Amino acid sequence: MTAVELAGITKRFPGVVANHDIHLTVRKGTVHALVGENGAGKSTLMKILYGMQKPDEGTIAIDGAQVAFSSPADAIVRGIGMVHQHFMLADNLTVLENVVLGSEKLYGIGGKARRKIKELSERYGLGVRPDVLVEELGVAARQRVEILKVLYRGARILILDEPTAVLVPQEVDALFDNLRELRSEGLSVIFISHKLGEVLSVADEITVIRRGTTVGTAVPAETSPRQLAEMMVGSELPTPETAESTVTDRPVITVDKLRLEAFGGKALLDDISFTIHAGEILGIAGVEGNGQTELVDALIGLKGADSGTIALIDEEITAWPTRRRREQGIGYIPEDRHRHGLLLEAPLWENRILGHVTEKPNAKGVWLDPKGAQADTRRIVADYDVRTPGIDVTAASLSGGNQQKLIVGREMSSKPRFLIAAHPTRGVDVGAQAAIWDHIREARREGLAVLLISADLDELIGLSDTLRVIYNGKLVADADPATITPEELGSAMTGAATGHLEHQETPADTPETPETPDLGKSPESPEDEAR
Amino acid sequence: MKKFDKERVLLAVAGPVIALAVAFVLSAIVLVASGKNPVEPFSIMFEQASFSDVQVRIINQASMYYIAALAVAIGFRMNLFNIGVDGQYQLAAMMAAIVGAHANLPAVLQIPLLLLTAVCTGAFWSGIAGVLKVTRGVSEVVATIMLNAIAVSVIAYLWLPNAFGVKVGNNNTTGEMHESGWVPGIDMGAAGEIYGLVVLAALLGIGYWIVLNRTRFGFDLRASGASESAAAASGVDPKRMVLTAMLISGGLAGLAGLPILLGDSHTYNLNFPTGIGFLGIGIALLGRNNPTGIAFAALLWAWLDKASPELDFHDYDKEIAVIMQGLIVLSVVVSYEAVREWGLRRQQRRVGAELAAGHVLGATDNVKKEVAGR
Numbered sequence: 001m002t003a004v005e006l007a008g009i010t011k012r013f014p015g016v017v018a019n020h021d022i023h024l025t026v027r028k029g030t031v032h033a034l035v036g037e038n039g040a041g042k043s044t045l046m047k048i049l050y051g052m053q054k055p056d057e058g059t060i061a062i063d064g065a066q067v068a069f070s071s072p073a074d075a076i077v078r079g080i081g082m083v084h085q086h087f088m089l090a091d092n093l094t095v096l097e098n099v100v101l102g103s104e105k106l107y108g109i110g111g112k113a114r115r116k117i118k119e120l121s122e123r124y125g126l127g128v129r130p131d132v133l134v135e136e137l138g139v140a141a142r143q144r145v146e147i148l149k150v151l152y153r154g155a156r157i158l159i160l161d162e163p164t165a166v167l168v169p170q171e172v173d174a175l176f177d178n179l180r181e182l183r184s185e186g187l188s189v190i191f192i193s194h195k196l197g198e199v200l201s202v203a204d205e206i207t208v209i210r211r212g213t214t215v216g217t218a219v220p221a222e223t224s225p226r227q228l229a230e231m232m233v234g235s236e237l238p239t240p241e242t243a244e245s246t247v248t249d250r251p252v253i254t255v256d257k258l259r260l261e262a263f264g265g266k267a268l269l270d271d272i273s274f275t276i277h278a279g280e281i282l283g284i285a286g287v288e289g290n291g292q293t294e295l296v297d298a299l300i301g302l303k304g305a306d307s308g309t310i311a312l313i314d315e316e317i318t319a320w321p322t323r324r325r326r327e328q329g330i331g332y333i334p335e336d337r338h339r340h341g342l343l344l345e346a347p348l349w350e351n352r353i354l355g356h357v358t359e360k361p362n363a364k365g366v367w368l369d370p371k372g373a374q375a376d377t378r379r380i381v382a383d384y385d386v387r388t389p390g391i392d393v394t395a396a397s398l399s400g401g402n403q404q405k406l407i408v409g410r411e412m413s414s415k416p417r418f419l420i421a422a423h424p425t426r427g428v429d430v431g432a433q434a435a436i437w438d439h440i441r442e443a444r445r446e447g448l449a450v451l452l453i454s455a456d457l458d459e460l461i462g463l464s465d466t467l468r469v470i471y472n473g474k475l476v477a478d479a480d481p482a483t484i485t486p487e488e489l490g491s492a493m494t495g496a497a498t499g500h501l502e503h504q505e506t507p508a509d510t511p512e513t514p515e516t517p518d519l520g521k522s523p524e525s526p527e528d529e530a531r
Numbered sequence: 532m533k534k535f536d537k538e539r540v541l542l543a544v545a546g547p548v549i550a551l552a553v554a555f556v557l558s559a560i561v562l563v564a565s566g567k568n569p570v571e572p573f574s575i576m577f578e579q580a581s582f583s584d585v586q587v588r589i590i591n592q593a594s595m596y597y598i599a600a601l602a603v604a605i606g607f608r609m610n611l612f613n614i615g616v617d618g619q620y621q622l623a624a625m626m627a628a629i630v631g632a633h634a635n636l637p638a639v640l641q642i643p644l645l646l647l648t649a650v651c652t653g654a655f656w657s658g659i660a661g662v663l664k665v666t667r668g669v670s671e672v673v674a675t676i677m678l679n680a681i682a683v684s685v686i687a688y689l690w691l692p693n694a695f696g697v698k699v700g701n702n703n704t705t706g707e708m709h710e711s712g713w714v715p716g717i718d719m720g721a722a723g724e725i726y727g728l729v730v731l732a733a734l735l736g737i738g739y740w741i742v743l744n745r746t747r748f749g750f751d752l753r754a755s756g757a758s759e760s761a762a763a764a765s766g767v768d769p770k771r772m773v774l775t776a777m778l779i780s781g782g783l784a785g786l787a788g789l790p791i792l793l794g795d796s797h798t799y800n801l802n803f804p805t806g807i808g809f810l811g812i813g814i815a816l817l818g819r820n821n822p823t824g825i826a827f828a829a830l831l832w833a834w835l836d837k838a839s840p841e842l843d844f845h846d847y848d849k850e851i852a853v854i855m856q857g858l859i860v861l862s863v864v865v866s867y868e869a870v871r872e873w874g875l876r877r878q879q880r881r882v883g884a885e886l887a888a889g890h891v892l893g894a895t896d897n898v899k900k901e902v903a904g905r
Contacts, residue, residue: 342758367747389882
């Protein structure tokens with residue numbers, strides 16, 4: 001009856017808990033969706049289930065029997081298959097060759113394997129042709145090959161990691177038909193996503209995961225996207241309320257009609273205009289992939305604007321290179337700290353220098369000043385509570401939260417005038433999150449202008465003085481964070497609302513308790529379980 | 532904190548030591564397999580190293596290996612593979628020889644002129660690959676290999692009598708250089724002479740360390756090598772950095788042939804040593820792109836080169852040394868990567884353990900905080 005049962009799963013990485021007391025039950029012959037924001041711990045959980053990582057606590061049961069996986073091979077033997085978000089196919093081999101690769105012992109590499117592939121393809125309506133080169137296939141067809149690959153290896157439980165991220169709507173529908181086919185054959189599917197509409201249309205059951213733990217289970221028939229969104233973003237966290245307004249009338253950064261094009265002319269950013277004043281935090285809400293990354297790149301100078309201007313105070317900086325922008329007071333907390341914020345194998349004090357190599361205390365003229373940098377790193381470690389035994393350890397040996405605190409401390413140290421904060425508390429534990437908020441707020445009081453991009457709507461609403469919604473590369477709506485609720489913001493993020501968002505008062509809905517609207521509408525509403 | 536310093540030294544030494552041990556054992560196995568005594572060749576070669584004339588030859592040879600390896604290493608430090616050091620140093624040596632044969636200034640000007648000629652030639656030749664990479668995205672590996680081949684043809688052309696060539700018997704030369712461009716050696720009596728430019732090699736090593744570790748430019752270069760994306764976000768212009776590193780690498784490469792040119796041969800002829808650039812790649816690898824490490828690696832390589840001819844007189848093949856060089860490079864690649872990953876994981880574990888034990892820098896009530904953070 002039960003295909004997968006995860007009970008009390010806890011996974012710690014040095015200094016941070018990625019998964020905490022997770023419970024997940026997947027019934028046989030169902031599509032079970034696992035939803036949560038990026039960084040909520042979905043992928044760690046699936047790595048545990050697929051044998052890529054071992055849990056520190058908790059048990060895994062497959063078909064009622066307890067198991068312990070030490071590698072994905074063990075998981076495959078127990079009938080678990082995973083379709084990764086990034087396909088793992090060799091372009092210059094045929095579908096047949098890709099499928100048998102690594103599993104030649106199952107059905108050989110010739111006629112028997114071809115027959116098996118055809119049989120699987122027909123049975124589940126996958127439409128896979130074994131003798132085509134993979135390079136000739138589109139994205140959706142490649143995904144079906146990946147699914148077939150795991151079925152070929154005998155999987156009865158399929159994990160699909162954000163399978164719809166790469167598909168267009170029609171392909172999504174086709175994929176869902178395939179999934180229903182699998183379900184009707186008695187297979188179980190774990191479907192990871194953060195697109196709520198899709199989840200509701202395909203899943204039999206939904207488990208919501210937030211900040212590393214399961215917060216509740218929902219049944220699509222009884223749940224609205226709204227309720228699901230509330231469960232995902234939650235509100236029992238320390239709320240980042242900004243006490244008093246510190247907004248001044250001195251513009252610090254002025255963006256005017258900024259446009260950025262992809263190769264080929266498609267607009268990634270179009271007609272972006274905003275002004276951030278000293279002491280103001282401008283929050284950008286939006287589903288990921290709607291232009292936030294490009295906006296940050298354009299502001300820090302990693303991508304040149306195709307048209308439009310950016311001005312810092314009264315100087316136009318559109319043509320400035322990144323280094324000059326940073327020297328002139330633009331701080332940068334990157335979205336992906338491993339790619340853009342750290343040298344992972346360099347010691348902490350060298351990471352203190354990164355991005356500020358021309359500034360004091362890191363340099364004297366053209367010379368580096370290691371002593372100065374080291375002393376200042378010690379200060380950051382103490383002030384920002386970076387948990388480390390020393391400043392000579394590599395950045396890679398710190399936990400994500402402590403890496404982030406180091407980055408925040410570094411960027412704040414140079415007293416920026418304008419701070420780009422992309423997901424400043426992503427993957428950070430609750431205590432560190434509050435500390436980072438405090439630091440940002442304090443700098444704001446002293447006149448810092450901040451562009452805040454975050455997937456955590458509570459963080460956005462709580463910290464921002466002004467809110468804008470980005471959709472498809474355009475700023476489509478604006479809202480007043482004092483009155484807006486996460487779900488109102490959430491619907492604007494899907495492009496459903498534009499212009500100025502006005503908070504709609506309803507009898508059961510008060511701004512003080514935005515997390516519990518419509519309570520009592522259904523006795524088994526998911527928030528009840530979530531609480 | 533000292534613990535981590537000590538550990539870093541340990542890790543730095545562990546890689547080469549393991550690699551050399553493995554290479555020695557494998558070479559011994561090769562000897563056994565070919566029915567020879569697996570120990571005697573080594574003892575013969577070690578004995579060679581105790582003779583002062585061999586020592587002088589080892590040092591002279593090592594100086595050129597050292598400069599070539601520094602040239603390779605500076606590229607490696609930013610993930611740039613300058614495979615073209617070989618063509619760059621040969622062409623640069625030839626240009627220096629030609630200028631030295633035709634210009635005749637006082638020595639204080641002549642020698643800097645020749646050094647400058649070599650640096651500019653090397654930088655020009657590598658700069659072609661650099662420009663191709665930043666403007667057209669051509670892999671520097673492919674471009675520099677091609678340029679090696681072209682350099683050989685250019686050299687053959689310049690050797691023609693109607694270009695700059697002077698025939699001496701069957702030998703192609705560029706003519707004798709004026710004596711003002713000769714760099715006097717350090718006289719070691721009967722053992723011979725150490726090239727004067729050995730001093731230059733040492734200075735380049737020191738300069739290499741200072742530039743990389745103590746200047747802003749060096750930091751940018753290392754950052755680019757460690758993470759291209761992080762470096763770009765930190766304000767390094769990736770294209771300019773590629774071009775600069777390529778020019779410096781080529782400029783250094785240009786100097787690699789000069790110790791022998793200005794110290795001994797005084798002309799660029801058919802006997803001029805070739806292949807130093809390729810050997811420099813292995814030496815830079817073995818030396819972990821570190822100037823001290825490269826110095827040891829260059830001496831080791833030069834020892835294998837200069838001690839192995841003696842083997843022929845004892846009924847062994849001197850190619851054992853070449854086999855050994857190859858085995859060292861192979862084991863180096865494997866052992867360094869293994870040691871690096873092991874060290875990184877070990878440090879992560881230890882940091883985790885230290886934090887759990889409450890050894891947190893700058894926090895007094897850290898144990899409490901640690902619990903609160905969970």
